[in-house]
Amino acid sequence: xxxxxxxxxxxxxxxxxxxxxxxxxxxxxxxxxxxxxxxxxxxxxxxxxxxxxxxxxxxxxxxxxxxxxxxxxxxxxxxxxxxxxxxxxxxxxxxxxxxxxxxxxxxxxxxxxxxxxxxxxxxxxxxxxxxxxxxxxxxxxxxxxxxxxxxxxxxxxxxxxxxxxxxxxxxxxxxxxxxxxxxxxxxxxxxxxxxxx
Amino acid sequence: xxxxxxxxxxxxxxxxxxxxxxxxxxxxxxxxxxxxxxxxxxxxxxxxxxxxxxxxxxxxxxxxxxxxxxxxxxxxxxxxxxxxxxxxxxxxxxxxxxxxxxxxxxxxxxxxxxxxxxxxxxxxxxxxxxxxxxxxxxxxxxxxxxxxxxxxxxxxxxxxxxxxxxxxxxxxxxxxxxxxxxxxxxxxxxxxxxxxx
Numbered sequence: 580x581x582x583x584x585x586x587x588x589x590x591x592x593x594x595x596x597x598x599x600x601x602x603x604x605x606x607x608x609x610x611x612x613x614x615x616x617x618x619x620x621x622x623x624x625x626x627x628x629x630x631x632x633x634x635x636x637x638x639x640x641x642x643x644x645x646x647x648x649x650x651x652x653x654x655x656x657x658x659x660x661x662x663x664x665x666x667x668x669x670x671x672x673x674x675x676x677x678x679x680x681x682x683x684x685x686x687x688x689x690x691x692x693x694x695x696x697x698x699x700x701x702x703x704x705x706x707x708x709x710x711x712x713x714x715x716x717x718x719x720x721x722x723x724x725x726x727x728x729x730x731x732x733x734x735x736x737x738x739x740x741x742x743x744x745x746x747x748x749x750x751x752x753x754x755x756x757x758x759x760x761x762x763x764x765x766x767x768x769x770x771x772x773x774x775x776x
Numbered sequence: 777x778x779x780x781x782x783x784x785x786x787x788x789x790x791x792x793x794x795x796x797x798x799x800x801x802x803x804x805x806x807x808x809x810x811x812x813x814x815x816x817x818x819x820x821x822x823x824x825x826x827x828x829x830x831x832x833x834x835x836x837x838x839x840x841x842x843x844x845x846x847x848x849x850x851x852x853x854x855x856x857x858x859x860x861x862x863x864x865x866x867x868x869x870x871x872x873x874x875x876x877x878x879x880x881x882x883x884x885x886x887x888x889x890x891x892x893x894x895x896x897x898x899x900x901x902x903x904x905x906x907x908x909x910x911x912x913x914x915x916x917x918x919x920x921x922x923x924x925x926x927x928x929x930x931x932x933x934x935x936x937x938x939x940x941x942x943x944x945x946x947x948x949x950x951x952x953x954x955x956x957x958x959x960x961x962x963x964x965x966x967x968x969x970x971x972x973x
Binding site (some may be wrong): 589606625631 | 829
């Protein structure tokens with residue numbers, strides 16, 4: 580029904596996560612009204628994305644061999660925060676409260692999806708750990724896969740004399756006791772702190 | 777924080793209707809894992825979309841001077857369905873129940889958005905109407921702008937000896953009486969039909 584160029588545009592948008600036929604058509608129709616210069620710029624942006632590299636140290640997104648965080652001399656190289664993906668780096672960076680560096684695993688161990696430790700950046704993490712590395716902060720999701728990965732990591736780094744920590748578990752900001760699940764409540768009781776006076 | 781190629785990709789997705797920062801990042805991260813050939817194909821698809829034309833007769837999307845519907849000799853050229861956009865053509869075509877042709881106005885008259893009759897394809901519609909044109913079916917949305925456009929169109933075609941009709945108004949399939957608004961109920965009462973025996 581539609582011209583084939585239009586169909587192709589719709590097909591492109593349909594490949595995106597969570598985008599169905601209706602939404603893809605809406606996106607495509609929206610682009611039809613754009614200026615040719617803008618469309619060309621978008622087309623270039625897509626092509627340019629192929630030049631995005633991975634940092635050789637931490638596997639975060641990078642323009643060169645190292646990412647901006649690994650290059651930054653003001654970051655504490657003795658503190659390594661382990662995350663599943665580059666997306667998580669941004670989430671933590673947005674808090675402006677962490678001054679260490681990162682290590683991006685490239686996923687989480689998942690028996691259901693068939694992702695095994697050798698598919699992830701565990702070895703490169705071990706190789707990065709030096710005498711003066713103080714702490715490995717495991718910041719994976721609090722899901723089954725995230726917990727599995729955290730436990731594996733702890734065991735994997737056993738022979739290294741380094742402190743491995745996990746993010747605190749408890750009630751989120753604005754959380755209601757009556758909506759919290761039991762595990763969260765158990766963790767928030769176990770991790771309770773004295774109130775500063 | 778992100779490489780600038782990545783930022784550009786996110787910016788592209790952010791320009792799409794209803795896409796916020798989180799969704800745009802999600803789309804961009806998804807594309808990072810795609811094969812280079814696929815990315816190149818998408819980039820081409822965007823560029824190729826610039827070659828999409830408008831049908832010279834009905835202003836539907838077209839690859840050549842005429843759209844597939846205007847070219848089709850089996851379509852009834854005496855029946856013209858007037859719609860706001862090419863998107864509406866597809867919605868009606870999906871029903872497989874209309875065999876006439878279309879006329880795409882390119883929008884609806886809207887005083888709030890400053891869209892005036894001269895911005896839309898009214899004159900070209902008038903020029904299309906011939907001696908043997910039987911009916912103009914006005915299939916604009918049942919919104920304020922859609923109704924305004926329908927009323928304007930009826931007046932605009934007054935001097936042409938042609939029947940101008942409007943789509944039936946009433947309860948939608950699966951509609952509940954207690955959820956229907958008053959105008960819909962009024963229209964469905966006024967337009968009631970005898971039940972076939």
